[in-house]
Amino acid sequence: MGKxxxxxxxxxxxxxxxxxxxxxxxxxxxxxxxxxxVIGFIAAQTLTSDARTVAVIDETGVLxxxxxxxxxxxxxxxxxxxxxxxxxxxxxxxAYDGYLVLPNDLLSGQGRATYYAxxxxxxxxxxxxxxxxERALEEHRLREKNVDPEVLEILKTRxxxxxxxxxxxxxxxxxxxxYSTLGVIxxxxxxxxxxxxxxxxxxxxxEEKATxxxxxxxxxxxxxxxxMGKVLGIGAMGLVQMTVWAVLILGGxxxxxxIVALFLDPAALNLPEAASQQEILAAADITLPSxxxxxxxxxxxxxxxxxxxxxxxxxxxxAMVEQQQDxxxxxxxxxxxxxxxxxxxxxxxxxxxxxxxxxxxxIPLTAPVPMVVRLAVTEVPLWEVLLxxxxxxxxxxxAIWVSSRIYRxxxxxxxKKARLKDLVRWxxxx
Amino acid sequence: xxLSVDHVTKRYGDFVAVNQVTFEAQPGRxxxxxxxxxxxxxxxxxxxxxxxxPDEGEIRFNGRSVGPESQQQMGYLPExxxxxxxxxxxxxxxxxxxxxxxxxxxxxxxxxxxxxxxDLLAWAGKKTQELSKGMQQKIQFxxxxxxxxxxxxxxxxxxxxxxxxxxxxxxxxxDLKEEGRTILFASHRMEQVEQLCDDICLISxxxxxxxxxxxxxxxxxxxxTIILEFxxxxxxxxxxxxxxxxxxxxxxxxxAELHLLDGTPARRILEAALHHADDVYRFQLVEPPLxxxxxxxxxxxxxxxxxxxxxxLLR
Numbered sequence: 001m002g003k004x005x006x007x008x009x010x011x012x013x014x015x016x017x018x019x020x021x022x023x024x025x026x027x028x029x030x031x032x033x034x035x036x037x038v039i040g041f042i043a044a045q046t047l048t049s050d051a052r053t054v055a056v057i058d059e060t061g062v063l064x065x066x067x068x069x070x071x072x073x074x075x076x077x078x079x080x081x082x083x084x085x086x087x088x089x090x091x092x093x094x095a096y097d098g099y100l101v102l103p104n105d106l107l108s109g110q111g112r113a114t115y116y117a118x119x120x121x122x123x124x125x126x127x128x129x130x131x132x133x134e135r136a137l138e139e140h141r142l143r144e145k146n147v148d149p150e151v152l153e154i155l156k157t158r159x160x161x162x163x164x165x166x167x168x169x170x171x172x173x174x175x176x177x178x179y180s181t182l183g184v185i186x187x188x189x190x191x192x193x194x195x196x197x198x199x200x201x202x203x204x205x206x207e208e209k210a211t212x213x214x215x216x217x218x219x220x221x222x223x224x225x226x227x228m229g230k231v232l233g234i235g236a237m238g239l240v241q242m243t244v245w246a247v248l249i250l251g252g253x254x255x256x257x258x259i260v261a262l263f264l265d266p267a268a269l270n271l272p273e274a275a276s277q278q279e280i281l282a283a284a285d286i287t288l289p290s291x292x293x294x295x296x297x298x299x300x301x302x303x304x305x306x307x308x309x310x311x312x313x314x315x316x317x318x319a320m321v322e323q324q325q326d327x328x329x330x331x332x333x334x335x336x337x338x339x340x341x342x343x344x345x346x347x348x349x350x351x352x353x354x355x356x357x358x359x360x361x362x363i364p365l366t367a368p369v370p371m372v373v374r375l376a377v378t379e380v381p382l383w384e385v386l387l388x389x390x391x392x393x394x395x396x397x398x399a400i401w402v403s404s405r406i407y408r409x410x411x412x413x414x415x416k417k418a419r420l421k422d423l424v425r426w427x428x429x430x
Numbered sequence: 431x432x433l434s435v436d437h438v439t440k441r442y443g444d445f446v447a448v449n450q451v452t453f454e455a456q457p458g459r460x461x462x463x464x465x466x467x468x469x470x471x472x473x474x475x476x477x478x479x480x481x482x483x484p485d486e487g488e489i490r491f492n493g494r495s496v497g498p499e500s501q502q503q504m505g506y507l508p509e510x511x512x513x514x515x516x517x518x519x520x521x522x523x524x525x526x527x528x529x530x531x532x533x534x535x536x537x538x539x540x541x542x543x544x545x546x547x548x549d550l551l552a553w554a555g556k557k558t559q560e561l562s563k564g565m566q567q568k569i570q571f572x573x574x575x576x577x578x579x580x581x582x583x584x585x586x587x588x589x590x591x592x593x594x595x596x597x598x599x600x601x602x603x604x605d606l607k608e609e610g611r612t613i614l615f616a617s618h619r620m621e622q623v624e625q626l627c628d629d630i631c632l633i634s635x636x637x638x639x640x641x642x643x644x645x646x647x648x649x650x651x652x653x654x655t656i657i658l659e660f661x662x663x664x665x666x667x668x669x670x671x672x673x674x675x676x677x678x679x680x681x682x683x684x685x686a687e688l689h690l691l692d693g694t695p696a697r698r699i700l701e702a703a704l705h706h707a708d709d710v711y712r713f714q715l716v717e718p719p720l721x722x723x724x725x726x727x728x729x730x731x732x733x734x735x736x737x738x739x740x741x742x743l744l745r
Contacts, residue, residue, distance in 0.1 A: 006525075211515060212508065214512070215481065215510065216506065216508060216573070217529065218481050219479040219480070219481055219501060221529055222498065
């Protein structure tokens, strides 16, 4: 144990003290935020520049008032009285983005509305126009038939969807989309831990082997101690990195609430000036969703075990080669289950109780990602979580046993690439 | 504090790397482990270092089987050198020392001492990859002896060192020997082995061909080597060789080492030399140099093997 601790410390410090680590840890989230800000900025730009002004030539004489009566965001409709030719010229000169012709026989349901523009409006404008015209036409024709105004009211009903997450203990306020996002984020974090930190372990093993320093090390410690010290040391590094990121993100989220509250005027919400942030947010109907503690605890456990399992496997791959370039073929089988568990995030999100989701979250090699996704979006039966975790622990022990045997022999093998047959032989060496 | 290797065999699949090898190394003496490439030296050393374990036989240090405990008392300098490139020299040495059970404070003190002795103190804070190859060699040697091991295994310790540093290293190895440490010295360089070793053990194809104190080994091969220094035409040497009387070892324009074959009397060579050469400065009958013994013994073994194989094919 003493030796493992010495190796752990050395592996940890030599990485954490490096400039690269400090940069990625501190600048990583900043870069991510900057990235999202840029994306958001561009999106906002496109949204505003998307607003179009459309001249309407209404030959029916009845539809335009109805069209104008409705809210017209984000596009503008303008009545055009002039003859078609001059409207066309106006569009070509850029006065309008386009013009819409509503022929008289549209009312009888035979004619077609036509939109003329220099550049296509895109699907959103097309849908928007269709939607408006359809509603105006529908209303007009219904009125022609003397339909009861009450019925018209009924037809006007527009539905907006409210999402509430159901749990056994009751309803959890908040958008279920939030939980999906959270699930995806937690899944991605585990994915990073398994893939990125696993790869770090692999390159560490390759470096020791390529520089031949490994022979000196294992004349002082058992290969198993070296393997464990390395895996745990790099794991500790990963944990520090994740914790820093988590603190930054949580800080950001807390800060976000404060900022939102700052922009809300208590008076406007009929609250006393001294109203607390929560009260303001509650009155404004803004809920910052909460995460239950057990989901977080399970996340940490699956995170750690998932990393340990794959770190062992990646170490074994590292021990089988001499240079980084040689890893490609060997690393694929190890990465496959990780990639698989990411590929299936979407189906798991959509039906977290499907057989696919349950099976994926029970197989140790794929379990960590789908399991935390399910935990985030739904209520997973406790026995399933426990079984999945127990299998993962067994998987980890098995993987470290196999890996340490491959590792022990592999780190001293030079000159030829290991094949499956060799691996079986290595594992039988005493 | 003696090391004993007792009927040790190591196989890799069907290949027998080490076959029933037995020898001992005593404290206060240097044992030279010799052998051609692929003879089983590294396999043997790795078992002594408890990096691998023998399939048969036992290796004991200080009366007890080698294991994690003996590893703590052993310093190993492998032939294939290697250090962590990105660690600073001081960190590197301290880490390797800590793995041998040394505490940080003591390690730091000794690091200072040895870096100073090897004139490397200015490099203590530099990354290892910034050092020249020769400097890295010295760093690794320091790493080997820093924990003051009782058993020291040095595989080609002089390779890559300039004469001044080689001399310094030789001095330090002599000091370590006088302090009563058990030293194992593996090398191809016969003149280094002759200079340093008290005992030798010659391995080839996984088997010991010759072993014992260096003096005894040399004596047992008899005084059958002539060192001849002369002036004039040296064609007569080729003639002697063609007649099967001698085999010529080291040879330069005015100097030759001649090995008497099949009991050729020494005076027969002297007569030839006096007859053909313009002048003779030196004629001395000596024990064979170690390199000669090495070549003889190994070719004899492998020649024997070739012969058996040839017979096998003819049948």
